[in-house]
Amino acid sequence: MSLILRPATTNDLGKILDIVNHSILHTTANYSYDIQTLEVQTKWFEDKKAKNLPIVVADLDGEVVGFGSYGQFREKIGYQYTVEHSVYVVDNVIGKGIGSKLLTELIRLAKEQGYHVMIGAIDADNAGSIAFHEKFGFVAIGTIREVGYKFDHWLDLVFMQLILA
Numbered sequence: 001m002s003l004i005l006r007p008a009t010t011n012d013l014g015k016i017l018d019i020v021n022h023s024i025l026h027t028t029a030n031y032s033y034d035i036q037t038l039e040v041q042t043k044w045f046e047d048k049k050a051k052n053l054p055i056v057v058a059d060l061d062g063e064v065v066g067f068g069s070y071g072q073f074r075e076k077i078g079y080q081y082t083v084e085h086s087v088y089v090v091d092n093v094i095g096k097g098i099g100s101k102l103l104t105e106l107i108r109l110a111k112e113q114g115y116h117v118m119i120g121a122i123d124a125d126n127a128g129s130i131a132f133h134e135k136f137g138f139v140a141i142g143t144i145r146e147v148g149y150k151f152d153h154w155l156d157l158v159f160m161q162l163i164l165a
Helices: 010-026 038-050 098-112 127-135
Strands: 003-007 055-060 063-072 082-089 117-123 139-150 153-163
Touching (some): 010 055, 063 098, 098 117, 127 139
Parallel strands (some): 082 117
Antiparallel strands (some): 055 063, 139 153
């Protein structure tokens, strides 16, 4: 088993799209309802690159099995040192340390780029993701009750914070 973390390329967008769409259709990790198109995913990719924001893929024996990225937390200039991240891993490799490697790399890159805080916004019912983030030092800083709606029920959103420096 050979795992490589590397910057995403346009050649990875099809697999990234598959991972995102699986999350949309089957989980509350992503509050979207409708699957994305390759055109939307390409615009997302180009926007990240234009803003010098990383997209890191986990390549396992030549196949993309996960990715992570971060972006601006909020638009106002006062938030310029805060980013919100996402990490996605395909179901069949969850629990094998790939998500940990991706998050470790995102934290390293955020520090390198001079960011001060990373935020994770996690569905409150996703105890696994909350525990995962706690292992990295993220702290739950608040829950917004019934802010989302998916799969015929209201969803609470937990904000977790890691102060980088």
